[in-house]
Amino acid sequence: MNPTHTSNQTLEQVEWVRVSMERHEAELIRYARSLVGDLPSAEDLVQEAFFKLCKQEPESLRGRLVPWLFTVVRNQAMDRHRRESRWPRAPEAEAAEVAGNSPTPSASVQARDDVRNLMSLLTTLPPNQREVVRLKFQNQLSYREISQLTRLSETNVGFLLHTALKTLRQRFERLDAGPSVSQTRSNIHPSSPQ
Amino acid sequence: MKSTPSPADWTPDSPELTAFALKDGTFDPSVPGWAERRAAAEQAVARSVSLRAEIGEIRRMADDVETDLTREAIHRLSAARREAVLAYARNPERGLPRRSSARPSQDGNSGWQRFWSVLTRPAMGYGLAAATALSIGLALWSAWPSEPGPSPAVAILSGGSNAPAEASLSISADRSMPTQATATAADALLIAELREDILRGKSPQAWGSPGRSTESSTPSESPESPASVAALVAQVKRYKLAPSADSADVLSGSASPAAELAQKSQARQATSAPPATPAIQAKTSAPRPRAQTTREIPFQSAATTPRSTFSLKPGNTSYPQIRKALQEGQLPSPDAVRLEELLNYFSYDYPAPSGSDPVSAQVEVADSPWSPDHRLVKIGLQARPAPTAGRPRANMVVLVGLSPGSSARLSWAQRSLQALIEALDGPDSLALLIDGPQGRIILPPTAAADRASLIRGVGTLRAEGAPRGLEGLRRAYALADQRHIPGGINRVVWIVDREFSAEAGTREALELLIREQTEWGVLLSVVGLGVEGPLEPSSSPWMPPPVGSTYASAATPAEALAVLRRELQPTPTTVAENVTVDVRFNPARVDQWRLLSQESRESATAPKASPTHSGVQIDAGQSITALYEIVPTRSNDSTRPGSGSELAAPAGSSSDLLNLEVGYRSPANGRVQDSAESRPARSLQMGVADVSRSSDAATADYKFAAAVVGYGLMLRDSPFKGDLTWEKVQTLAEEGQGPDREGYRAEFLQLVRKARGLQEGAVQGYKPKE
Numbered sequence: 023m024n025p026t027h028t029s030n031q032t033l034e035q036v037e038w039v040r041v042s043m044e045r046h047e048a049e050l051i052r053y054a055r056s057l058v059g060d061l062p063s064a065e066d067l068v069q070e071a072f073f074k075l076c077k078q079e080p081e082s083l084r085g086r087l088v089p090w091l092f093t094v095v096r097n098q099a100m101d102r103h104r105r106e107s108r109w110p111r112a113p114e115a116e117a118a119e120v121a122g123n124s125p126t127p128s129a130s131v132q133a134r135d136d137v138r139n140l141m142s143l144l145t146t147l148p149p150n151q152r153e154v155v156r157l158k159f160q161n162q163l164s165y166r167e168i169s170q171l172t173r174l175s176e177t178n179v180g181f182l183l184h185t186a187l188k189t190l191r192q193r194f195e196r197l198d199a200g201p202s203v204s205q206t207r208s209n210i211h212p213s214s215p216q
Numbered sequence: 217m218k219s220t221p222s223p224a225d226w227t228p229d230s231p232e233l234t235a236f237a238l239k240d241g242t243f244d245p246s247v248p249g250w251a252e253r254r255a256a257a258e259q260a261v262a263r264s265v266s267l268r269a270e271i272g273e274i275r276r277m278a279d280d281v282e283t284d285l286t287r288e289a290i291h292r293l294s295a296a297r298r299e300a301v302l303a304y305a306r307n308p309e310r311g312l313p314r315r316s317s318a319r320p321s322q323d324g325n326s327g328w329q330r331f332w333s334v335l336t337r338p339a340m341g342y343g344l345a346a347a348t349a350l351s352i353g354l355a356l357w358s359a360w361p362s363e364p365g366p367s368p369a370v371a372i373l374s375g376g377s378n379a380p381a382e383a384s385l386s387i388s389a390d391r392s393m394p395t396q397a398t399a400t401a402a403d404a405l406l407i408a409e410l411r412e413d414i415l416r417g418k419s420p421q422a423w424g425s426p427g428r429s430t431e432s433s434t435p436s437e438s439p440e441s442p443a444s445v446a447a448l449v450a451q452v453k454r455y456k457l458a459p460s461a462d463s464a465d466v467l468s469g470s471a472s473p474a475a476e477l478a479q480k481s482q483a484r485q486a487t488s489a490p491p492a493t494p495a496i497q498a499k500t501s502a503p504r505p506r507a508q509t510t511r512e513i514p515f516q517s518a519a520t521t522p523r524s525t526f527s528l529k530p531g532n533t534s535y536p537q538i539r540k541a542l543q544e545g546q547l548p549s550p551d552a553v554r555l556e557e558l559l560n561y562f563s564y565d566y567p568a569p570s571g572s573d574p575v576s577a578q579v580e581v582a583d584s585p586w587s588p589d590h591r592l593v594k595i596g597l598q599a600r601p602a603p604t605a606g607r608p609r610a611n612m613v614v615l616v617g618l619s620p621g622s623s624a625r626l627s628w629a630q631r632s633l634q635a636l637i638e639a640l641d642g643p644d645s646l647a648l649l650i651d652g653p654q655g656r657i658i659l660p661p662t663a664a665a666d667r668a669s670l671i672r673g674v675g676t677l678r679a680e681g682a683p684r685g686l687e688g689l690r691r692a693y694a695l696a697d698q699r700h701i702p703g704g705i706n707r708v709v710w711i712v713d714r715e716f717s718a719e720a721g722t723r724e725a726l727e728l729l730i731r732e733q734t735e736w737g738v739l740l741s742v743v744g745l746g747v748e749g750p751l752e753p754s755s756s757p758w759m760p761p762p763v764g765s766t767y768a769s770a771a772t773p774a775e776a777l778a779v780l781r782r783e784l785q786p787t788p789t790t791v792a793e794n795v796t797v798d799v800r801f802n803p804a805r806v807d808q809w810r811l812l813s814q815e816s817r818e819s820a821t822a823p824k825a826s827p828t829h830s831g832v833q834i835d836a837g838q839s840i841t842a843l844y845e846i847v848p849t850r851s852n853d854s855t856r857p858g859s860g861s862e863l864a865a866p867a868g869s870s871s872d873l874l875n876l877e878v879g880y881r882s883p884a885n886g887r888v889q890d891s892a893e894s895r896p897a898r899s900l901q902m903g904v905a906d907v908s909r910s911s912d913a914a915t916a917d918y919k920f921a922a923a924v925v926g927y928g929l930m931l932r933d934s935p936f937k938g939d940l941t942w943e944k945v946q947t948l949a950e951e952g953q954g955p956d957r958e959g960y961r962a963e964f965l966q967l968v969r970k971a972r973g974l975q976e977g978a979v980q981g982y983k984p985k986e
Binding site (some may be wrong): 032034035036037038039040041043045047048051052055061064065068069072073076077080084085087088140141144155156158159160164165166176177179180181183184185187188190191194 | 229230231232233234235238240241242244247273274277278280281282284285286288289290291292293294297298300301302304305306307308312511541544545546547549550551
């Protein structure tokens with residue numbers, strides 16, 4: 023096949039895939055990573071999802087592209103887990119690498135300090151609550167989208183979120199009671215509009 | 217949906233309360249019947265102190281979790297992986313690239329062997345094999361943009377004829393990456409590239425630019441000591457983690473140079489004077505990851521939530537994204553449509569403040585074009601303009617780093633530069649050099665009085681091979697030094713395009729160079745020509761990381777002009793600090809209100825009491841526009857009983873629709889570090905009377921603002937669009953054209969027509985594939 027002979031439709035399709043990757047790869051990798059733990063495997067899952075996207079018609083996914091991509095990634099992660107029995111990864115994977123590409127361990131440790139408490143509390147939640155919290159607050163999916171994705175009922179999603187937030191709050195308050203942590207607590211709330 | 221307990225039966229432990237607080241689940245405005253449920257819930261909440269407290273706590277926790285989760289590291293697919301996907305999209309029949317779920321090393325090895333046996337067939341020649349090795353090296357490099365240092369892949373090249381299979385193994389060992397994925401991705405990439413290049417009759421040896429290959433085989437040749445670079449990078453990265461003004465403040469307490477620099481540059485980046493700079497992305501810190509699914513802010517009850525505020529720094533990516541999608545014949549994803557960003561892409565005509573006030577407010581009220589029994593309130597804030605006379609002298613150096621072959625962008629750059637020359641005054645100077653293998657200076661620093669030489673210089677501009685980045689920038693700074701004007705505008709403008717990528721191993725040296733020069737007073741602006749949306753320096757493999765410089769993208773020639781012209785402006789002066797906007801609705805006149813904006817972390821309701829909230833500053837000439845849609849109370853209903861009114865803040869006159877208060881402190885005269893509390897807080901207040909008049913009678917600016925937001929509602933197919941039609945949007949846009957000196961509004965009208973055609977086509981069964 024000669025690329026110069028590709029039809030307009032193919033070009034459109036390629037462009038659609040390209041734009042979709044650009045827009046969504048980062049959030050998908052983040053989600054995939056929370057499912058499988060390590061980055062290369064997460065990238066595998068996401069690349070795989072985009073291979074699958076190549077086979078889809080843009081029209082068929084209009085308005086539900088994001089949930090579709092998340093669903094594919096999730097299903098693949100489940101498959102992989104079934105094959106390799108490595109689901110979910112040990113919780114410390116979640117707290118790791120907040121700082122990303124920091125070159126030295128000390129820099130990333132420092133950088134991580136600010137968010138460590140809440141993030142490590144997050145890892146103490148049961149996996150299903152953790153996942154729902156991520157989908158809601160990191161990926162900004164709605165109850166309904168989360169319910170479609172996880173095949174839980176919407177009521178169930180609402181219950182998980184409610185419980186998760188409540189638990190986090192209680193544990194945070196307990197932490198807050200200790201003097202050493204309250205300092206960090208104030209640091210992680212810049213709460214500025216910009 | 218299962219029946220849920222009625223709000224009257226809620227306890228602080230009801231999951232429904234969380235859904236209500238998060239405006240999701242059954243309180244998602246797209247769920248049928250939400251309005252009644254919400255009304256009932258609001259009543260229940262208004263009656264119960266404990267429920268209200270609980271809601272506050274839930275929202276606070278949710279905000280915190282969201283803030284922390286969105287700070288998590290961002291990773292993107294490597295260029296090789298992406299290319300493999302695109303190669304597959306181009307030709308799915310060929311099947312997926314080889315890959316296996318077995319453990320990487322063995323399988324990857326055999327894949328590479330197969331692959332190499334294809335490529336190194338005698339007929340293809342030795343040169344091809346060598347070039348292929350080089351191109352693998354490049355592909356792998358782009359796969360790890362953020363890891364400076366020697367690339368094992370490059371060793372293949374310098375070693376000359378290493379056995380390929382061994383090379384692939386050493387890669388996997390060094391990088392601890394799964395060989396199989398890299399191999400298959402690079403495999404697909406190579407085959408696609410090979411095919412295309414052979415078809416174009418390009419010799420394979422031409423793949424890697426000589427500059428790149430020699431540079432990358434002798435990595436890390438920068439003169440700076442590695443230790444100091446590492447320390448600096450650590451410092452800068454620390455700063456970059458701080459996503460907001462306030463965290464920068466926290467850091468600046470430690471007086472680290474990076475934080476100080478951040479603060480200075482924040483003062484600078486805060487410019488966004490709309491007439492000259494629509495859609496300009498100016499940023500110095502790591503971009504905060506955007507919410508991927510956006511929701512419009514729903515109606516709020518004025519009885520329970522009488523106060524609102526709006527963002528003084530709306531983003532600016534939505535409009536260019538939508539334009540790009542439409543130009544490509546696609547409807548944008550509804551997520552890309554952010555009403556407040558669309559609205560503020562355009563400038564509107566507001567009177568300059570008079571007297572001692574640094575900011576003026578203008579409010580216009582008319583009936584909503586899409587729900588005639590609602591009002592649409594347009595609020596515009598305008599900061600005092602910068603003094604026009606007495607711009608300091610400018611010493612400009614333009615570094616052109618366009619990739620060869622983009623002749624359209626080159627002529628576009630030339631036109632923009634010609635316009636820049638027009639804007640220079642006699643004593644200003646301009647120098648021009650090309651970032652390429654030779655790094656040719658085509659115009660030494662030349663006084664603007666010698667206009668003919670400048671124009672001639674711009675005319676001889678061309679791309680001369682792949683831009684190198686670091687070396688070119690060093691030369692540009694050296695030129696800037698020749699004419700350094702103390703206290704003047706010393707600026708290097710670096711024009712790049714999408715293809716640009718900093719040379720391997722030079723990112724840290726670039727960071728250091730840029731930082732040094734910035735402190736020395738030579739500012740850098742990176743302009744991405746033909747780049748849609750913001751330049752995201754920290755996440756793009758093709759950009760050096762940001763250090764105290766501005767980054768702007770220009771998707772159209774008009775935007776390129778605006779960007780370059782802006783670079784001539786002196787550092788913007790802040791006219792007001794700690795600016796807060798407080799809109800108070802009068803529950804006697806307003807039943808419900810809604811800010812036409814996407815939801816964001818900062819809540820549209822009630823300015824937070826926290827003192828850290830008030831860090832926003834406004835620069836000279838800046839203007840901000842917000843639209844509110846209001847459901848008035850029925851006239852016989854104007855004296856309502858006080859259900860929930862204990863929450864209502866007192867409004868001004870009882871006939872006012874709303875009360876607007878803009879609080880601010882005048883800026884510190886000396887160092888930014890002055891305590892804000894030492895300067896008195898002032899405020900500007902105005903009551904806005906209710907007017908019922910048709911939107912037909914409104915001003916052109918009002919109609920245009922309504923058209924822009926209406927366009928957003930239509931593109932989102934918003935549940936709030938009332939009886940809005942494309943016809944109506946188009947009429948509003950046509951009637952709202954006004955003088956339109958820069959042609960932005962005319963372009964908008966075209967986009968409206970385009971979107972209309974696409975959406976109506978889609979409704980009639982448009983399918984992109986048969």
